[in-house]
Amino acid sequence: MTTIRHEAEVPLTAAGRRFDQALAEMFPDYSRSRLSGWIKSGAVTLDGTQAPPRQLLRGGEQVRLQVELENEVTSAPEDIALDIVHEDAHLLVLNKPAGLVVHPGAGNPAGTLLNALLHHDPKLAELPRAGIVHRLDKDTSGLMVVARTLPTYTALVDLLSRHEVERQYEAVVLGTMVAGGTVDEPIGRSMGDRLRQAVRDEExxxxAVTHYRLRERFRAHSLLQCQLETGRTHQIRVHMAHIGHPLIGDPLYGGGLKLPKGAGAELIAMLRGFRRQALHAEKLSFVHPATGEALSFGAERPADQWALIEALRGDLLEYGPDHY
Incomplete structure (x- = not known):
């Protein structure tokens, strides 16, 4: 259990402000909802006494914050290997393999990334979701950032909400595209299937905004670079399917098997055997919340996606771009 202690004087410029509003400005490392909860619980005092969140201030009061962080996560630690790309006292960046679920849930009570993180650093149990501030789908591989302290967690959530974390993906999609573009379409839960997301109206x-650029065009498929401006559930998968180019292997949004004319046995076997969405989070960039340093990380595509792309390249080389 970790104890947080802070003492500060309310600035005179906060005169006439509410206690909870002033506190959020004095301690920006913690979320407003968390600070409000601490005020209500008595963990934050004003001139030595408990005060309501809406109390108006005169300026010059003494604020004392002392709170024992109890575990927010009750899942059990599990010794699951992690591919850690970067680690410091405030955060870590890891390369998640395809097939690893991020959070425990229905059907996946254990064996998740969260369980692995708790084994790697037991103190993460004190943070919401063990410090996980964003997620990747089970069968999407690539980079994720995880907070190791409460202030870093708050700061990373804020960076994500302000779209100041650059997340770049590589995707292999069905169909031959001629150029890049942007999909700016709202996303919400599908009305007919609770497991699926769908493009919905604004209400x-x-x-949800996805920018994409064509990297390579094969005979019946395309290799894309996708940039997230927002971070909705299944965003790239939904947006690509919406414009008629679903990801290869996508079990929810895929358009079925599509083979180039005269495709060889190797490519046919590769396409039929690729049973996950061909999506990899290859680049992650953000400003370190504690040091202010600009950080950028990359992760090579996993072996199965390498093999898929090489098979598509080999098919194109053998038949040429005009042989469909």
Missing amino acids: DGKR
Whole structure:
């Protein structure tokens, strides 16, 4: 259990402000909802006494914050290997393999990334979701950042909400594209299937923006670079399917098997055997919340996606771009 202690004087410029509003400005490392909860519990005092969140201040009061961080996560630690790309006292960046679920849930009570993180650093149990601030789908591989302290958690959530974390993906999609573009379509839960997301109208969906660029065009498929401006569930998968180019192997949004004319046995076997969405989070960039340093990380595509792309390249080389 970790104890947080802070003492500070309310600035005179906060005169006339509410206690909870001033506290959020004095301690920006913690979320407003968390600070409000601490005020209500008595963990934050004003001139030595408990005060309501809405109390108006005069300036010059003494604020004392002392709270024992109890475990927010009750899942059990599990010795699951992690591919850690970067680690310091405030955060870690890891390369998640395809097939690893991020959070425990229905059907996946254990064996998740969260369980692995708790084994790597037991103190992560004190943080919401063990410090996980964003997620990747089970069968999407690539880079994720995880907070190791509460202030870093708050700061990373804020960076993500302000779209100041650059997340770049590589995707292999069905169909031959001629150029890149942007999909700006709201996303919400599908009305007909609770496991799926769908493009919805503005009233039912949340704004979602995906920028994509064509890297390579094969005979019946395309290799894309995708940039997230927002971070909705299944965003790239939903957006690509919406414009008629679903990801290869996507079990929810895929368009089925598509073979180039006269495709060889190797490519046919590769396409039929690729049973996950061909999506990899290859680049992650952000400003370190504690040091202010600009950080950028890359992760090579996993072996199965390498093999898929090489098979598509070999097919193109053998038949040429005009042989469909």
